[in-house]
Structure formats: C-alpha cells, structure tokens
Amino acid sequence: MSEINVKVMKSSVIESLRKNRKNYLENFKNSENSNWLKEKFGENIYEEKRYKITIPELVFSRELDQNVQNNINLYDSVKELPGYILAEKGFWESVKYFV
DSSP states (O other): OEEEEEEEEOHHHHHHHHHTHHHHHHHHHHOSSSHHHHHHHOSOOEEEEEEEEEEOOOOOOSOHHHHHHHHHHHHHHHTTSOHHHHTOHHHHHHHHTTO
C-alpha cells in the first residue's frame, strides 16, 4: 500500500474530456496510466488537497468476491475524508489513475 496526497482532477480537464470523449476514447481503452492526460493537458491537471489516503492493493479479477473485497478496501481507505471531497467528481477521476 502507498500513501498519497488527495488530488482532484481540475474541472476544466474533466469538462474537456467529457465534451471530446470520442477523441479520447482510444486513449481510455489502451492506456494503463494517466501519462497521456499529462501529454494532452500538461503536468498540472490535478489540484492537491491537504488530506492523505492510503491506496490499497487491489486485485483485478472477474470474480465477484474479489471485486467486493476491492470495494471494501477502497472504502476503508477513503471513509475518513470529508464529504465535500468524496462528492467531487474530480476526486474519483483522479483515483482511477492511482489504483
């Protein structure tokens, strides 16, 4: 497990991705990390918050039991964050690239 500062993807980046999703579809399908986002939008795509979380080790599987356990582990790592962070779409967009 690794501890990271909570980061929220900037709303301008989210909006651009949403409006131009067809243009970025191949990047989403074929990329294993967020490097392509930094190439398209620059290095400064996240706003860092003052909170830290521990990212759990997740096991990617088609098994329902494993996916349920992944969700429990992820919940345990973010449950102490304030609601306004958890409600941010940008938070969940950034989490996708850290797990």
